[in-house]
Amino acid sequence: MTRNLEWRVGVELREEAGRTKAEAHLDTGTATFTGHGSARCNPADTDVPVIGDELAASRAMKDLAGKLMREANREMEAVGAGTVPARTGPGYGWPEAVS
Template sequence: MNATQRWNVTVEIDEEENTTTARATVRTPAGHDVTGVGKADRNPLDPNVPAIGDELAVARALRNLAERLLHTTEKGISGITGEPAHVHR
């Protein structure tokens, strides 16, 4: 059976002085929200280019989200099998 699913990731970016924080959240089909967080700190000597801080913070948030989603998957597998699970990264 062929099926197409769509998962949406919501990204929120907060900037405060020299720090940009991004939060990337996805809701699984089971209704669980999984959130990854990423930060970017600008060296005060560097020029203020907010887009660069946004990109770096979002990239780190998405990487963190991926790790958290893998951990959620491992817990789901363990819950079904009753055995410890480890998915390859």
């Protein structure tokens, strides 16, 4: 079976009252997911807006990834497949890539 899919993730950023807030949106065609993230500059640090953007966006995408993984786990359980235990090691991917 060959399948080709394309999922697009969009990230919206906004600054409000010294905080950068981000929302990451994923539409799979059958479901939608939204992740949230935020960042703020420490008053003692130099204000570099791009760093706040990167932190907020990465946190939103991490939240989105967690929601997608939880949905995959629910779907695996629904068809009788086991899921990965919550704490088995470094997570997904190559161990050397996450150290």
